[in-house]
Amino acid sequence: MLPAITATAILLFLSLLFWMIYLTKTLFDYKKLPKLQENKLDKNKESYPFISIVLPTRNESHRIKGCIESLKKQTYPNFEVIIVDDSEDNTVEIIKNIVGNDKRFKIIKENEKHDGWIGKPHALQQGSREAKGEWLLFIDADVSFNEKLVENAVQHAVKNSLDMLSVMMSVLCKTFWEKTVQPVPIGLLLFLVPFSRVNNPENKASFAAGPFILIKKRVFNKIGGYEQIKNKIADDVELAKLVKESGFKIGLAHAQHLIKLRMYRNLREIWEGWSKNIFMGSIQKRGIKSKTLQLLLALLGLFAVFDVMVLPFLATLVFLTLNLLKPSAAWQNLFLLSISVWLLSTFTQFYVHKKYWVGEPRYTPLYFLGGIITMGILLNSAFKTLTRSEVTWKGRRYKSET
Template sequence: MIILIPALLVLSALYWAFVALQLLRAMRQVPQLAELQPPPPPRWPRLSLVIPACDEEATLEPALRSRLREDYPELELVVIDDRSTDATGAIVDRVAAEDARVRALHIRSLPEGWLGKVHALHRGVEQASGEWLLFTDADVHLEPGTLRTAVAYCESRGLDHLGVFPEVWSASFRLDVALGTFGRLVALAARPHAVEDPRSRAAFGVGAFNLVRRSALERSPGLSWLRLELLDDAALGQMLKRSGARCGMAMGRGRVGLTFYPSLRELARGTEKNGFAGAGRFSQLRLVLFCLTLLALEGTPFAALLAFGHPLVQLAGGAIAALAVGASMVGSRWMARPVLPNLLLPLGTLFFVGCLLRSGYLAHRRGGIAWRGTLYPTALLRAGARYEFP
């Protein structure tokens, strides 16, 4: 035990130094969409927003109307009501009747061998007429001018794909504590600063805002290749890059936003879909090892503060904890997130680990992952997984 604690502190220090370094690189190299002023293209290409919606009556209409405030000249919205059991379909039809730019598509059944969202996106692409496609979730809000900026930026840099991290709104301090850990680990996995480098394996996509040149999608295996990929947004970016597309990332602070989950309960339920698949890759053992490693790396310095009678251990733990909180605060400020919840960083880590373990337990008990009223067997999802962590 005497040897273990210093070893864990050293590993934790290296981990948080790496987190800080990755953050600094991202802040330096990943642009803020709101600060970009790209030259307009000679001709504005037609743009289709492909928006899947399943039981989204509480959030859909305000988000759709925010997108209809856009003045992009060649715009259409393909809104897919994916087997909704609430008023989503009626909302889609009403908005489509009011604005000719909106096309309503209703899906009544899910074919075998498809995830619901990926199938909805696939059907939406079939109906879309744009040279550019924006895959975006139903609850995402856009500020006016966002689409012009994003398309002009891609055209001026020769990009085929742009993923934009949204500004995430939350309703409580407790939720902010938990979301800090989620955001930090997603950013570490994404390595957004390296996505535009064609020599790097880093590739990513964002469900809130995946802007894709249609010709690049057609040169790739396509959405049918991702039909059983739970991490479909990230896998889309990886598939495009490996097919020769030029990819980039940006931050959506002040331009692209959404309320991620309204409560801790909903956040935990949301993790049921991607937690076991992302952290464990459909293996209970890998999931447990990931959780133990995360607890050791993120929790050790804070635990060391309680090592009364061992001042050197407390001093080292305090220094590493200060680095962890400081780096997390800087990252939160950059992403337009509250900074004070980072003072409770270890609680966010504990909650996240609890969500992951819960997702693994539920997948084991059910024999698969249940989502949006459909149970997908683990063996089927494992065979259909496409995303590879860089």
């Protein structure tokens, strides 16, 4: 009994230390990133670079409306939209009804994929070949944005002499499971990714968010486009890494006030979506080929999520119950320790997620549920990767190869 209690106390202290570091790190990162600012456009349309917006779609009938309407309302005067579709539902019909006779929009059918390609990179590569723009803007169907987004993003990229720009966006969560699960993996990414170093050309840190990547077409072609990362699950992160390693300047900025992302609608989508990339994307980014190291990374991830997301709440309940059943100074002290850690984690996540516009922060007391489900997702993702099983996403099956 004593060794178990001692181990639990040590784990709680580790969790306490983690949340103190988490708060410091995420707030430091937040302050280091610039915010997209609104500037007045020159009235001369020709003075602005032509932008080719590339949008891949597959069975997006439930969410494409907001994205297309956002594109139509953009104030930027010089752009085209290339929609690369591979849908089996009525996505195209919905798009056509919204677009009408707007000549800026073009819909093409996605070509058959060759061996080694996965869905999204293939569609983006095909769209880039059709693009006439000086800049390419890759977006996803699950975003909606302010009419000034493209205008402000282009101004920021040009003003700062960037070759590639991605942005931080607000994460919408509407259903119960979105509100309790989605913020957990996203919140952990806020800790794991060194956002404050991305904008430093002298530092190798890189990052991009797939729903919004603005890149010079010349640079995209020079690095070989998506051909170089055609089988990468986390294609956005890999593209940023490739661009920076090739000597080009990348940028990351706050745009939560301008762009909204709703990744998944229910628990099934959350499970499938994160199972697809939470583990495989991590080891692909780090180039970990050894199965032993992959297994160790999976176990470390499970332990970490349990320690910081689940244990504080679980220990609070256990030690409260023990102290009520058999009052003692030991149970009382352990209860006070565990509830202190849980309250710190709850406050920290509430504050940080509110600042980064992630989900609905008032649900933070229930994030221990999200932690349990995230552990299940990580276990599922690691199992499929280690056994080279197939992962399913949007009706497609992908081999889990590293």
